[in-house]
């Protein structure tokens with residue numbers, strides 16, 4: 001096929017044989033375009049694998065764009081029409097019209113189209129890696145980089161686009177036949193009693209209502225400050241890391257030490273022991289008896305192998321979270337375990353892009369739809385904590401409602417599951433001059449936390465009451 005190249009392209013290919021080459025797949029580009037001119041069905045087979053911007057040659061890119069437009073409009077694609085649309089410029093010894101005619105005459109069959117498309121896309125990815133590294137090396141050697149960490153982050157984001165393209169393979173289109181077969185295979189496994197349903201929350205009733213946290217779900221844990229969002233999230237994250245695989249916990253508010261104090265307190269918790277070990281006591285490192293220290297050391301050993309990976313960094317953008325989640329997935333795969341879920345505490349602290357600067361609702365919409373996209377891309381549940389605003393406090397009944405999320409962009413629409421947290425004790429504790437009746441109520445509900453399923457795309461809404469010791473970060477399903 002290279003014999004039919006216009007002079008300019010041939011010259012470059014020849015030169016490329018001697019010089020360091022910018023990665024490209026020019027011959028695959030020609031072969032694919034020729035195949036489409038021969039039979040437009042080749043385009044349908046190729047489009048899952050390649051985009052116009054992946055083409056190296058500008059004229060090829062332009063041809064592919066025009067072909068896609070014509071196909072989408074239900075119009076014919078043949079070399080005469082293409083020539084009419086693209087004009088008849090001189091490409092260096094050959095006109096566009098002549099070039100298109102040659103491509104058409106040397107066409108491959110449609111069967112080879114996906115293979116050529118993949119070669120073109122792969123070459124484009126190679127170029128991204130090559131150009132990113134080249135630009136990085138150039139900027140480093142001329143001293144144009146002031147902040148190496150910020151520049152490294154920028155490079156990671158660019159390279160991540162390549163990594164994520166490979167990861168997103170599984171998110172491609174599937175046939176209905178394939179999909180229903182895999183659903184039934186899963187049903188069969190469940191019936192035989194050894195099926196992993198979703199990733200468990202570690203609360204049997206909630207797991208029953210929801211079937212656990214299912215792949216590709218965007219799950220929102222919503223509540224007012226102090227209601228127990230972090231407590232619940234850590235309980236669920238720990239359960240998932242113990243039973244289902246690696247878990248990424250993006251803590252945009254608390255440091256790793258603070259989270260670890262909570263995990264230690266929860267792991268060392270034993271209701272039979274007279275001494276409660278609160279995470280506050282661990283933080284203060286005072287008043288811990290030798291026995292408590294022994295329990296904490298035991299908890300340390302129990303935590304040692306749990307793949308709960310904490311990212312304690314404030315001000316992360318959605319792109320950074322996505323890039324790190326993809327890295328976590330690769331790291332997990334290298335260790336032979338799946339990435340079971342990621343958690344973000346909390347989504348209101350994700351640094352928005354500049355696109356909707358100042359428009360909070362639009363910013364939050366971009367973030368929530370991005371999180372849903374990430375869940376789908378990685379094929380895992382993504383759990384986002386959401387802090388509800390003060391409107392809740394104005395009501396007599398302060399239990400959150402779905403409408404409380406409406407201020408926050410499209411979280412309500414994007415979420416597959418919304419779990420709202422409520423502790424009556426929180427409000428009673430903060431009430432001055434409690435009546436005797438209220439004192440009684442407080443004593444009864446001191447360790448109660450309600451989790452209400454406000455939304456579930458494929459299941460019922462419901463409310464469960466849990467046992468919760470917020471001071472020890474402990475959560476369990478209530479006996480009754």
Ligand SMILES: Nc1ncnc2c1ncn2[C@@H]1O[C@H](COP(=O)(O)OP(=O)(O)OP(=O)(O)O)[C@@H](O)[C@H]1O
Pocket residue numbers: 223224225226227228229230231232278279280387426470471472
């Ligand atoms: N030692 C303690 N004694 C009593 N209450 C405690 C103790 N330590 C923490 N708490 C309470 O536990 C709650 C903290 O729970 P958690 O951090 O899980 O809530 P949250 O919803 O994530 O809060 P925020 O949104 O403010 O981060 C707060 O109400 C806090 O007052």
